[in-house]
Amino acid sequence: MLWDSRNKARNEAAAPAAALADAGQIFPTKALRKFLTSLTSRESPVLMDLGPVVGSNVTFFGERLGCKIILEDLFADLDRHSRASEIAFAEFLKGRLTHEPGSVDGILCWNFFDFLEPPAAQVLAAALTKLLRPEGAVLGFFTTVGATDTRFSKYVILDEDSLKQRPYSSGGKRQMALQNRDIIRMFDGLKVSESFLLKTNIREFLFRKPAGTL
C-alpha cells in the first residue's frame, strides 16, 4: 500500500514535467509567413520538408494550403549515419534527393544546416538550389551561438507567426555557428529574400531562386 501511494505521488509529480516537455517551446517566426505567401501564390505548389514528419504540419500544408508535400526526413538519415557511417555524409547526400530538377516550389530546411559539417552543408545547399523552381523559396534557421543542446527538433506550425520546437534525442552533433556570409555563399544561385535575427538567437533566412534561372 505504502509502495503504491509513493508511486502514485511520484507519478503525479512527474506528470506536469512530462506535459511541459511534450508541450515544447513556442517561439515567434517572421519568415514563415513570407514563405507561406510565396507558396500560396503558386498553383498546386509542391513543398519539400526536410524535417521529421509532423502530422499537423502535413494537415496544415495539405488541407489548408493545397500543397503536395514531399517528406524527406534528413534528420533521420543523419542520425542513422552518425551511429553507423561507412561513407562521409556529404557523399551520402549527393545521391539522396533524386527528384526532378526545378520541381519544388518551397523547401523547409528548419535548422538542419546547424548539424552539418561544411562539405555536407555545401552539397545539400547545391542540391536544394537545383531542385527549386524559379521563384521558389527555401526557409532555413541558423543558430547564432554554439548551442549546447545537441538534440534535433521537430517544428510544429501553430500558425503563420509561431512555431513550437520539440526537441528529441538523436545522435546529431551541432557544428559551429555559420557566419551570414558563409550561409549566403553556400546558397550560391539563390538570393536572400528576407533575413531576421530573432531574440531566441535564431537567424531566419528566406532564399528565393531568381526567375529565369534553372
Place this chain on the structure above:
Amino acid sequence: MWKRDEAVRQPAVPIHDAAAAAPAAAAAQATRPDPIKSQTGRDVVNIGKSVVIKGELNGSEDLTIEGHVEGKIELRDHVLTIGPNGKIKAELFAKSVVVLGEVIGNVSATEKVDIRENGSVEGDITSPRVAIAEGAHFRGSVDMANKGKTVAGPRPADVKPQASLPQPQPVVPHAQKVG
C-alpha cells in the same frame, strides 16, 4: 475455439492471381462461420497474421490485414486496415486506409489515410485527408489535391485549397483528431 486474428472469410474477397490461390485455399479452411461485425455494424474480413498472399485482392467489405500481402489491394468503397502485424508490399486503393503495421507502396484513398502510432508507410499517399500520428513513420509524398485521385469520388468542399493566405488559427494536434 476460432482465433479471430487468424480467421479468414474468403468468398467476399476474390483473389485474382494464381499465386494467391494456394494460400487462399489454405486460409479458407480457417473460415469463421459467423461474419465479424465492426463497430459500425458492417461486416469485417480479417486476414490472419500467418497468411501470405501474393497477387491482387478486391473486395466489397471492410478488410483488416494482419498477414503479408504483396501485389495490389482494392476496396473501393470500404475501409482497409493494416493491423499491427500486417506487412504489405502493395498498391492500396480504398475509401479509407488505416495503417498500424508496415506498408511499402503507394496508398490512394477517396476519404482518408490514417497512419497510427508505430504505423509505417513508405510510398506516396493520395487522399483528401491524411492523419499521421506522433511516432508513426512515413517517407514519401502526400497529395491531398483532387487531380491525383485514382479512385473515383468528388473531393469534399471543406478541404478545397485556398487561393489566398489562410487566416491564423491553431492547427489542431493530430491526437485530438483521431477518434
